[in-house]
Amino acid sequence: MPTRVIAGKTVEVDAEGFMVNPNEWNEAIAIELAKEEGIEELTPEHWKVINFCRQSAGATGKAPTLRTITAGTGISTKELFALFPKGPAKKVARIAGLGKPEGCV
Amino acid sequence: MTEGNRHIAFICSKGNLDMAYPALVMGWAALGNGVDVTIFFTFWGLDLINKHRVDHLELPPVANTSMKMNMMGIPGNLGIPNLVGVLPGMTALATKLMKDKMKALGVPPVREYLQMLVDGGAKLYACKMTVDMMGLTMDDFVEGVQGIVTASDFIDMTEGAQIIFI
Known part of the structure; x- marks a missing residue:
């Protein structure tokens, strides 16, 4: 598995750039990955989504789907697409240090 | 719509419950x-955005060879006989089974x-010809439908898109 340095830390990533081991993730990594995804600043709403995803993945072992995120955070679909424009499903999972979300809704 | 971004266009022509989901x-x-x-x-697909119909889409068990009795917990590949499928209430039953699943x-x-x-x-549009044929107006559609457009408009607005017909 390839590795790369994000925010000064060497982490394992897969071929698509998703982190392999969620335990290697930290907030500084999230900030840097967000910038790579075109999100300059992570607001409290962004963190609400990211933290929910990490909790959900910690409990279930997989990254939550968008519908799980909207249901779990109270953040609407519209807001979620505004917070993570152009492809929130992959972006959120990548920034949260999780694999690609499994499940279709 | 972003310039140069990948774009997929779906044409929904069916109004059965099972055919609503692919798109x-x-x-x-x-x-x-x-x-x-x-x-x-377009055509029967308009039922999906018709606010009077969208909650009443159905799945008929007749001539549906993939719909087996195992949906009702009977193991194996036993089909639902067409002669049984035509009985009153069978469409409602099949619909309920699918909705529950x-x-x-x-x-x-x-x-x-x-x-x-x-x-x-997503941008949703209704087909003008079908709308005229069925005597519908924008008032009949769920919120979020952007407009009623002709086939020619659709071709124009999907230039460069990948098109999936359902």
Whole structure:
């Protein structure tokens, strides 16, 4: 598995750039990955989504789907697409240090 | 719509409950991956955006060879005989079975799914010819439908898009 340095830390990533081991993730990594995804600043709403995803993945072992995120955070679909424009499903999972979300809704 | 972005257009021509989902599921996946989505509803597909019909889509068990008795817990490959399928109430039963299965999987009903797609930025259009044929107006459609367009308009607005006919 390839590795790369994000925010000064060497982490394992897969071929698509998703982190392999969620335990290697930290907030500084999230900030840097967000910038790579075109999100300059992570607001409290962004963190609400990211933290929910990490909790959900910690409990279930997989990254939550968008519908799980909207249901779990109270953040609407519209807001979620505004917070993570152009492809929130992959972006959120990548920034949260999780694999690609499994499940279709 | 972003210039140069990947764009998928779905043409929904069927109004049966099982045929409502392909565009919804794939369209939602596309939006989640940052792909632009346009959905054109034509012929029976207009039922999916017709606010009087969307909650009453059905699945008929007649001549549906893939629908086996195992949906009702009877193991094996036993089909539903067509002669049984025509009995009153069988369409309602098949519809309920499918809705229950979808619900158990956490799949939203069609109306809610459409709203998710609209909120995620999908553009929904109704086919003008069918709208005229069925005597419908914009007032008959769920919120979020952008307009009634001709086939020619659809061809124009999907230049460069990948088109999926359902």
